[in-house]
Amino acid sequence: EALAAAVKAGRFGLADESIQRDVVPLAQQRWLVLYTVRAPRSPGAAARRFYLLYPYAEIERAKNRALTRIVGMGAIGLALAAALGLLVAHWIAGPVRRLAAAAKRISAGGLNEPLELQFPRAGLPAGEAPAAPARGDEIAELTQAFQTMVETLRQSQAELLKAERLAATGKLAASVAHEIRN
Numbered sequence: 001e002a003l004a005a006a007v008k009a010g011r012f013g014l015a016d017e018s019i020q021r022d023v024v025p026l027a028q029q030r031w032l033v034l035y036t037v038r039a040p041r042s043p044g045a046a047a048r049r050f051y052l053l054y055p056y057a058e059i060e061r062a063k064n065r066a067l068t069r070i071v072g073m074g075a076i077g078l079a080l081a082a083a084l085g086l087l088v089a090h091w092i093a094g095p096v097r098r099l100a101a102a103a104k105r106i107s108a109g110g111l112n113e114p115l116e117l118q119f120p121r122a123g124l125p126a127g128e129a130p131a132a133p134a135r136g137d138e139i140a141e142l143t144q145a146f147q148t149m150v151e152t153l154r155q156s157q158a159e160l161l162k163a164e165r166l167a168a169t170g171k172l173a174a175s176v177a178h179e180i181r182n
Contacts, residue, residue, distance in 0.1 A: 002026035003033075003051060014049060023056055030056035095139040099146060111154045115147055 003026060006012065011024065014037040021034050034052040105113045 003053065007049075007051075012051075014047075026053075032056050032059060092139065095143065099139075099143055103146070106150060111150065111157055115150055 006024060006026060012020075012022065012033070012035050014020075014035065017036060017038060019034055019036045021032065024031050024033050032054045034054075036050050038048045038050065040047055102113075102115055106115075
């Protein structure tokens with residue numbers, strides 16, 4: 001009855017055969033009304049009008065449910081991304097922390113401190129280290145460079161000690177030769 005009253009009042013302008021939509025208050029509720037007019041099938045017949053009514057409250061509930069699902073999925077996605085970020089950060093930070101700890105041990109205790117910076121790779125026995133870091137593994141490359149640097153420093157220190165011993169021996173020999181001459 002409310003729809004018939006709205007049609008009689010000229011609420012719906014039916015100008016062409018396109019489908020039109022409007023939100024209309026009918027019987028103390030808001031309704032989504034889709035309406036159109038179709039040309040008569042026979043001459044002299046009246047044009048046919050079609051109306052489809054749907055309660056707007058149900059549309060709003062469906063929108064709210066969809067929005068709730070979208071927000072929920074977004075929150076779950078954000079939580080998963082944060083967890084994955086923490087996992088990757090821990091995975092990257094672990095070897096860096098071990099490398100930093102080894103650097104501190106060497107700086108505090110000298111070059112005679114043992115280096116234990118092996119990072120086992122998949123497919124290798126537990127004690128065996130790879131010959132070269134895997135391509136794109138910057139942490140392993142940094143570790144290998146650090147180990148090479150420490151070994152080079154150890155060799156340089158050994159050569160320096162040898163040179164100091166030879167210099168001391170030379171001074172001793174010169175001193176002994178001077179005393180023999182005297």
